[in-house]
Amino acid sequence: MTKRIFAGALLGSTLLTGIAQAQEVTLTIESWRNDDLSIWQDQIIPAFEAAHPDIKLDFTPSAPAEYNAVLNSKLDAGSAGDLITCRPFDASLALYDGGKLADLSDLDGMSNFSDVAKSGWSTDDGSATYCVPMASVIHGFIYNKDAFDELGLEEPATVDAFFAVLDAIKEDGGYIPMAMGTNDQWEAATMGYQNIGPNYWKGEEGRQALLSGEASLSDPEWVAPYEQLARWGEYLGDGFEAQTYPDSQNLFTLGRAAIYPAGSWEVSGFNTLADFEMGAFPPPVPNAGDECYISDHTDIGIGINAATEHPEAAKTFLDWVASPEFATLYANALPGFFPLSETPVEIEDPLAQEFASWRQECNSTIRSTYQILSRGTPNLENETWNASAQVIKGAETPSDAGARLQEGLASWYEPKP
Template identity: 70%
Template sequence: MNHLKKILLATTVAAIGTGFAAPAFAEDVTLTIESWRNDDLPIWQEKLIPAFEAKNPGIKLNFAPSAPTEYDAALGAKLDAGSAGDIITCRPFDKSLALFQKGQLASLNDLPGIDKFSSVAKSAWITDDGKDTFCVPVAAVIHGFIYNKEAFDKLGISVPQTEDEFFAALEKIKADGTYIPLAMGTKDLWEAATMGYQNIGPNYWKGEEGRLALIAGKQKLTDPQWVEPFATLAKWAPYMGDGFEAQTYPDSQNLFTLGRAAIYPAGSWEIAGFNQQAQFKMGAFPPPVKKAGDECYISDHTDLAIGLNAKSAHPAEAKKFLEWVASPEFAEIYANALPGFFSLSSTPVKMQDPLAEEFVSWRQKCKPTIRSTYQILSRGTPNLENETWTESANVINGTDTPQQAAEKLQKGLDSWFRPAAK
């Protein structure tokens, strides 16, 4: 037996003989992160997890996503059984609110950094009375229009600022005949509402002002500011190409990325895919205002947040992680790894992707809002969100007038919704 082994053996025997245990070393705590974003696994493994663990020795992260279609049911079952991970990726609005109301998500009111988020950013993860925030806002998607720069240059078209300029551009593109002016269809319904009505509508109902007035019962969907965007949407039909009624969402994507259409009514989530598929230079512009000098509004829609399992065995370590999620470092890594999913932090993030930088720059000049149907107003039957899909398509297809569409939506809402205050 060599000298070192003799010393170690003697030390161990002495410790046992005197009743003292050998010194113990604290084990690393591993936090498991539940998520539906299985496409994000490489980003977590290669960028986010190494960045956090480098500054937080003793805490390990395990990103364990489920399939998106299975996430809600799987998470609910695990939370009920007490087997869910420490960290919960939060859907926006009612699904996460229900988890908080069941005591399965912890309140994060006192989390350092939670004050770095605006009321609009927190709107998807806050109680109706505004007293509890239960997830750290992470990402939003912004609506606007992506355009083919080569088409605009070829036809001598400037980026439209007003609706008159927008329709003049569509008319010029149509007259030339090389490109379909607008790549959008109505077959999938949601496309007409999400990239149509909810895209341009905030300029009419003044974003949060109108949305909150609708919830309070102070405005109705039959008021002019809610009917007018339907009227504008109806004017898109002549520019959407032959057979747009049978055109699906993937069809619209393909028409644009193959260079056959000049303008794509968009959500910023398209950026990464379009960058890979399109062989031409692209630009983006926000929804044109009704007339020069009008204040502009954008749909800056809350998409994803991260919260704390109220029954986590490691709440202190989990809160340390969530504090990092609320930091500018996390925001910069995440937003640049996923261009088009923008940080909800009030601290601006410099985007490396030029198209993403264009979208996010609108926050500096336009007021943000979320989609009008998502908070509170789609909890009943008929569901206002789904009904808005149908009526947006009907208006473009010409089967309903803007006024008829608005009346149907308001009648459906009135059948179950009672505003808290008139």
């Protein structure tokens, strides 16, 4: 009798263990951010698993340049992870339209985000959202505070003051005024045109006017940023035409350049490389008293593979990603990547704090070429890279650049009022 009781207890224990094991789920996360693997492993995953011991996470990133191709192959083969890290706009929209990403419009956590925050991962009409917004990046200028103190310079608030600062640095001769090259082209547009442009086309107002056909890329407010960029060349140092993105990063972090046209994604790296104190200022406005606008660009989101076998566990994770707990953790683990949720987050890094503070002072918008306008040929995003680089080099006039871009866009894009 005792043996039978013991055997029954052992069998019951085994069955309970089997049930517990059967309930434990492992979710695999696909991502292109292989540079933050340790942050996921050491901070994000332990925090989630501590609160949800029945759900395990496996973060499996790909190389950034290979991510789209690798992900599409996995999705087509049925071998992709349960959770898909989403690039903004068209790449992810194509996945949703192809039935690869689940509709998350009814996810409880989505109520924490504004329509602008969700715009990078919503259908054109806004009726469905398929990725939870994780973070944006903000554009502006990072500067060497030691160099500014040495030369008696202050952060410029207007375009005239900006060029006065550049002139003073150039006249002194101890520093390259500004570190940016045109070899790779994308920086000229991303940290040049898209950085300063919103102050001219008035952010979302101008972007929406371009989408609706009420504005043209040859209009004064869209050409004006090129007129400013045309003046940058004389401040970028000798040989800027052949200077690559890593070259520019090195020039600044080694203390050889005073100002760096920047995206906030540089904060983490620059903190570890620069041995001088850094500051940041938003893109100077054309005239004193003008309302200011910043590019606060939706950068990274995360969605659910429509073919996952664990949709409920995946939703549990995404509700956590939409929470203030995750926003605070992510913002401080990766300073310079800013939460998009409407709940205020306390950011510890002072340089990242400075970028984030501009949201309280200025109107936020996203890069003008990213939503809808780069779906055709010629691709407006890539054409803007080229035009910005050509204008800075003096190889194309601002008005010619605007006319060329508008002609290319009009050849395939029919505005939808």
